[in-house]
Amino acid sequence: EAQVTQNPRYLITVTGKKLTVTCSQNMNHEYMSWYRQDPGLGLRQIYYSMNVEVTDKGDVPEGYKVSRKEKRNFPLILESPSPNQTSLYFCASSDYDRRYGYTFGSGTRLTVV
Amino acid sequence: GEDVEQSLFLSVREGDSSVINCTYTDSSSTYLYWYKQEPGAGLQLLTYIFSNMDMKQDQRLTVLLNKKDKHLSLRIADTQTGDSAIYFCAEIEGNTPLVFGKGTRLSVIA
Numbered sequence: 001e002a003q004v005t006q007n008p009r010y011l012i013t014v015t016g017k018k019l020t021v022t023c024s025q026n027m028n029h030e031y032m033s034w035y036r037q038d039p040g041l042g043l044r045q046i047y048y049s050m051n052v053e054v055t056d057k058g059d060v061p062e063g064y065k066v067s068r069k070e071k072r073n074f075p076l077i078l079e080s081p082s083p084n085q086t087s088l089y090f091c092a093s094s095d096y097d098r099r100y101g102y103t104f105g106s107g108t109r110l111t112v113v
Numbered sequence: 114g115e116d117v118e119q120s121l122f123l124s125v126r127e128g129d130s131s132v133i134n135c136t137y138t139d140s141s142s143t144y145l146y147w148y149k150q151e152p153g154a155g156l157q158l159l160t161y162i163f164s165n166m167d168m169k170q171d172q173r174l175t176v177l178l179n180k181k182d183k184h185l186s187l188r189i190a191d192t193q194t195g196d197s198a199i200y201f202c203a204e205i206e207g208n209t210p211l212v213f214g215k216g217t218r219l220s221v222i223a
Contacts, residue, residue, distance in 0.1 A: 033210065042215035043156075043201070050208075058210060090155060098205055099163070101146045104155040 002027045006091050006105035013081055013112055021076045021108050023091030029103075030096040032074040033058070034066065036087040037107075043090070049074055050096070081112040117214035119202055124220045131189040133217045135202030140183060142204040147176065147187045150199045150216070159187070159200075189219075197221045 004025045013019055025032065033048035035058075045058030049068040063085055065077040074093075078085060088109050092102040116138045125131045137145070143164050148156040162169045162176045162185070169176045175188040185204075189196055199216040 035213075040215070043213040045210050048210055092156075092211075098211070099144050099161075101144075101148075101158040101161050101203075102156075102211060103158070104148075106155045 002103065004091055004093050004103050004105040006089075006108050009106065009108060011108060011110050013110070015082055015112055016080050019078050019081060019110075021078075021089060021091075021110070023074045023076065023105060024072050025074075025091075025093040025103070026072065027093060027095075027103065028071065029093035030071070031094040031098060031102075032068065033092045033094075033102070034064070034074070034076045035090045035092065036060065037090060038087050046076070046089075078110075081110075083112045086110060086112050117202055117204055117212055119200075119214035119217045121215065122218050122220070124222060125192050127192060127194060127221055127223050129192055131187075131192045131196065131219055131221075133187045133189075133200050133202075133219065135185040135187075135214055137183050137185065137202070137204050137212075139204060139206050139212075140180075141206045142183075143207065144205045145176075145178065145185050146203040146205075146211075147174075147185075148201040148203060148213075150201065152198075156201065192219075192221050194221045194223055 034046040035043045047066040049055045091105040094102045146161045147159045173190045177186045201216045202214040
């Protein structure tokens with residue numbers, strides 16, 4: 001089944017403790033992206049990647065890192081999480097053309113206390 | 114930059130038609146999408162339309178695109194309680210990232 005898999009689904013952590021949210025897709029998509037969803041703000045892009053070893057900042061990249069060492073994986077790294085990064089995070093992927101839209105993962109609900 | 118606007122709430126009775134509206138600012142938008150998000154779930158692509166189209170129909174869903182007014186709409190015929198969700202309009206132009214509206218929460222009253 002074609003899908004984007006994120007882990008974990010839920011995570012509660014403390015301020016300053018480094019964490020990684022994994023994202024993997026099995027559709028051989030070139031394009032991958034991370035979004036965060038917050039009430040009243042909709043979905044905002046954090047980082048995206050057009051292909052292996054190519055990453056670019058989205059609208060809200062501060063406090064996040066990403067890497068794209070392999071085509072299928074696009075982990076989101078929070079080196080020193082803060083409470084304002086408490087949010088619902090989505091990973092998405094698409095073929096290079098993107099005309100048929102993105103496939104989204106099921107989301108990771110992160111709480112930073 | 115690009116901006117996509119939607120009304121935040123819509124309430125309809127079961128069996129009626131729902132029309133969710135969206136306006137966008139980028140006249141170069143190439144592809145436009147409607148996504149559905151059910152409670153506790155990710156975003157599911159409902160349908161898409163290319164900028165060279167005016168209308169697309171897929172079972173109960175009808176998408177209308179008015180490029181002159183930069184207006185996109187999604188009509189759901191015979192709305193059911195299972196259609197209750199948040200609906201996001203989104204657009205892409207060239208190599209720019211997918212830009213989402215803030216979403217319209219559709220409530221279906223039985």
